[in-house]
Amino acid sequence: MRLFWMIAGGLSLAVGVAGIVLPLVPTTPLLLLAAYCFARSSPRLEAWLLDHPRLGPPIHHWRAEGAISSRAKTLAMVAIGAAFALSVFLQLPVKLLVIQGVTLGAVIVFILTRPTPRLSTHHTSDAKP
Template identity: 55%
Template structure:
């Protein structure tokens, strides 16, 4: 079973890293998933992920405070806006635009409802 947790953890890390460059693929949720999977499959990799200078801080902010940094919120909202603009420019059917807009607004509402990390956190 340990190998399944490890494989799934690495898959989540890979998707998270891809999400840094692909606007529609989220990064942080995959990092959170990877941390949970590594916690079950490899304490060493779990510690590595939490201690990573780039990948660790958003995980720690979420685990300790349920928070999302202002920078991450801003980047996410801009990426969501660009994604919606692309679908508008592609002239997709109205029902697709409405479904996408509803999902994006729900996600934006959740993101904006999360507090920022306290000063000096992670």
């Protein structure tokens, strides 16, 4: 089972990192999944991920406060808007646009109702948040 969690963590991390540059690929949820998987397979990989200067802070913010940074919220709104605009531009059927609009609307509500992190410093994996 340990191998399963390690592979799942590695795949989640790879796709999450790709999401940094690819629009519509959700980075933070995949990083959270990678940390979850690594916690079950490799404490060393989990510690590396949590201590990473770029990838670790969103995980710490979510774990400590259920928070999403203002920058991440802004980028998510831009990606959601771009996805919906592309669907309109491609003239998808109205039924699909309605389904997409309702789904994306729910995602927007979820994102915007999460707090903004109060944590101002990076926590190492052995620190208590």
